[in-house]
Amino acid sequence: MAATISPSVTTSRPARAGRGKPIDRQWSVPYRFLLPYLIVFAIFWLWPLIDSFLLSFQNTRVNPWTVDVAVNWRRLWVDQAFHAALRNTLIVLVLQVPIMLALATAIALALDSPKLAARPLFRFAFFAPIVVSDVAYSVVFRLLFNGQYGAVNQALTAIGLPALDWLHDPTWMMATIIIAVTWRWTGYNAIIILAGLQTIPKDLYEAAAIDGAGAWRRFRHITLPLLKPVIVFALVLSVIGTMQLFTEPWLITDAQSSGVSIEMLGTYLFKQGFRNLNFGYASAIAYTIAAMAAAMAAFNLLLARRSPT
Amino acid sequence: MTTLPEMRTTFARPAGGSGRWGSILLTAVMTPLALLWLAPLALMLLFATLPDSSIFSPTLPAPGTHFFANVAALAGSANFLRALGNSVMIGLIYTVLSVLLTSMAGYAFARFEFVGKNVLFSLLVATLTVPYAVVVIPQYILIARELGLSNTWVALIVPPLFNSLGVLFMRQSFGGLPQELLDAARVDGAGEWRIFFTIAMPLVRPAIAALSIILFLASWNSYLWPLLVGTTPGARTAPVALGSLIGLNVVPWGALMAGATLMTLPMVVVFVFLQRYFVAGITAGAVK
Numbered sequence: 001m002a003a004t005i006s007p008s009v010t011t012s013r014p015a016r017a018g019r020g021k022p023i024d025r026q027w028s029v030p031y032r033f034l035l036p037y038l039i040v041f042a043i044f045w046l047w048p049l050i051d052s053f054l055l056s057f058q059n060t061r062v063n064p065w066t067v068d069v070a071v072n073w074r075r076l077w078v079d080q081a082f083h084a085a086l087r088n089t090l091i092v093l094v095l096q097v098p099i100m101l102a103l104a105t106a107i108a109l110a111l112d113s114p115k116l117a118a119r120p121l122f123r124f125a126f127f128a129p130i131v132v133s134d135v136a137y138s139v140v141f142r143l144l145f146n147g148q149y150g151a152v153n154q155a156l157t158a159i160g161l162p163a164l165d166w167l168h169d170p171t172w173m174m175a176t177i178i179i180a181v182t183w184r185w186t187g188y189n190a191i192i193i194l195a196g197l198q199t200i201p202k203d204l205y206e207a208a209a210i211d212g213a214g215a216w217r218r219f220r221h222i223t224l225p226l227l228k229p230v231i232v233f234a235l236v237l238s239v240i241g242t243m244q245l246f247t248e249p250w251l252i253t254d255a256q257s258s259g260v261s262i263e264m265l266g267t268y269l270f271k272q273g274f275r276n277l278n279f280g281y282a283s284a285i286a287y288t289i290a291a292m293a294a295a296m297a298a299f300n301l302l303l304a305r306r307s308p309t
Numbered sequence: 310m311t312t313l314p315e316m317r318t319t320f321a322r323p324a325g326g327s328g329r330w331g332s333i334l335l336t337a338v339m340t341p342l343a344l345l346w347l348a349p350l351a352l353m354l355l356f357a358t359l360p361d362s363s364i365f366s367p368t369l370p371a372p373g374t375h376f377f378a379n380v381a382a383l384a385g386s387a388n389f390l391r392a393l394g395n396s397v398m399i400g401l402i403y404t405v406l407s408v409l410l411t412s413m414a415g416y417a418f419a420r421f422e423f424v425g426k427n428v429l430f431s432l433l434v435a436t437l438t439v440p441y442a443v444v445v446i447p448q449y450i451l452i453a454r455e456l457g458l459s460n461t462w463v464a465l466i467v468p469p470l471f472n473s474l475g476v477l478f479m480r481q482s483f484g485g486l487p488q489e490l491l492d493a494a495r496v497d498g499a500g501e502w503r504i505f506f507t508i509a510m511p512l513v514r515p516a517i518a519a520l521s522i523i524l525f526l527a528s529w530n531s532y533l534w535p536l537l538v539g540t541t542p543g544a545r546t547a548p549v550a551l552g553s554l555i556g557l558n559v560v561p562w563g564a565l566m567a568g569a570t571l572m573t574l575p576m577v578v579v580f581v582f583l584q585r586y587f588v589a590g591i592t593a594g595a596v597k
Contacts, residue, residue: 027423031417135569143562244440
């Protein structure tokens with residue numbers, strides 16, 4: 001894809017020849033620029049990445065911690081609560097991500113179309129959620145989806161539909177989480193897809209129109225194939241984000257208390273790691289999330305490279 | 310000079326037959342969807358102005374005058390104003406530090422050749438795809454248990470500085486500068502730091518603005534890490550303080566909506582005026 005952010009000269013060029021005296025550039029200069037960031041990066045990302053892997057092979061329920069290669073991984077295999085969290089997360093993932101990306105693509109196409117009137121207003125409506133914090137929108141959605149007097153149920157009953165137990169029934173809790181996350185992230189993905197749309201040369205459409213291709217065929221054979229790398233990028237980011245959802249189930253449903261809640265991988269990890277202080281087991285859960293996210297990312301990238309739509 | 314992309318506002322496509330009716334149809338389809346999208350924020354604003362007793366009324370109430378009473382309740386029950394102050398200060402310090410560190414690193418990647426460059430860069434890109442869950446546990450053990458830094462600003466500000474977004478973003482921006490400009494300064498005898506701070510940095514100001522906005526927003530909205538290391542009332546950030554009210558037996562909904570409004574409204578206003586900076590920050594990784 002062509003760069004849209006900046007004119008793209010990304011690598012440095014050696015000093016031009018024939019400029020008189022060669023410019024003295026010490027070998028250590030780049031490292032000095034890098035050092036402050038690299039220190040932070042090493043301590044707070046690289047080492048934790050390794051440490052968490054090592055922790056997953058330790059029994060952290062005894063004091064002092066001991067190396068026990070299988071204890072956490074064996075537990076993952078038999079832990080019903082973990083399986084429930086995994087299942088819930090995958091269900092949300094499989095439903096929410098495609099719905100959101102389809103919606104984001106449709107919205108991006110609409111916002112890119114000169115036929116849409118009052119575009120700045122529409123852009124505001126769909127993009128504003130990107131600045132809203134997880135916590136703020138979670139408490140708002142918890143109120144709106146309240147089973148007794150929430151605005152959503154009031155709207156449903158007003159048009160003759162039954163009120164739903166959004167925050168306590170397992171199925172509807174899942175729906176609430178899906179709706180909430182979709183509201184928050186569709187605009188974000190629409191921005192990414194819109195940026196992708198705007199890199200498609202418009203003479204392609206003109207040529208296709210001259211050849212008699214209708215709007216649907218132009219979308220199917222020009223827009224979609226050229227948009228694929230951008231959609232795959234959005235897909236990978238969305239999968240990673242949804243895999244570790246925490247704030248929404250934590251604050252919208254009752255995942256904090258032991259009440260009725262929708263346990264997801266993010267909330268289960270939080271409870272194991274930071275409530276029970278079982279860091280070893282929590283690390284095993286974290287690496288499971290990472291492995292699945294990596295597998296899905298790799299699969300998506302592979303898919304994107306293979307089929308020419 | 311680095312420039313930010315303008316969202317293209319007109320896009321001359323061959324009109325697909327019925328131009329006018331197509332326009333009316335598209336706008337008519339999109340309007341209900343947009344209203345649905347605006348509803349949560351609109352209702353948040355509405356409920357923030359109401360006392361708890363009117364929020365759960367069976368019909369949609371008119372806006373009230375209870376906003377400041379709600380804020381006062383919030384300040385009382387969650388020390389929310391202190392938490393807002395913490396969030397502002399932590400966000401500002403984090404932003405300045407992160408912009409500085411990642412600009413320097415991005416400059417090194419953009420303008421120099423050095424041993425290990427490619428390996429290092431791949432590692433930085435990997436941070437975007439490795440779930441945060443994997444690093445948060447050791448971060449917590451280090452900061453809270455081994456160093457005992459819970460409830461300090463160091464704990465809240467320093468670990469999130471690992472974020473590599475700025476490096477990738479600034480690398481792209483510095484990459485666009487003409488080499489001749491930097492070389493001329495070198496010939497004139499300027500040191501590398503001086504070239505960086507007095508020539509390179511001022512030239513990428515729009516990129517720095519975009520990055521600052523994205524980083525401040527990330528800090529302002531972050532929840533999990535402050536929830537772990539900022540637990541005392543004095544060290545809480547605004548999201549943590551707000552989230553703590555959900556667990557109460559009687560949830561003060563009016564106060565919660567007022568708090569959500571205080572956290573959201575300033576950002577929405579900034580977004581309206583600086584939309585393209587947000588867009589530039591978000592699309593930085595996507596389109597390349």
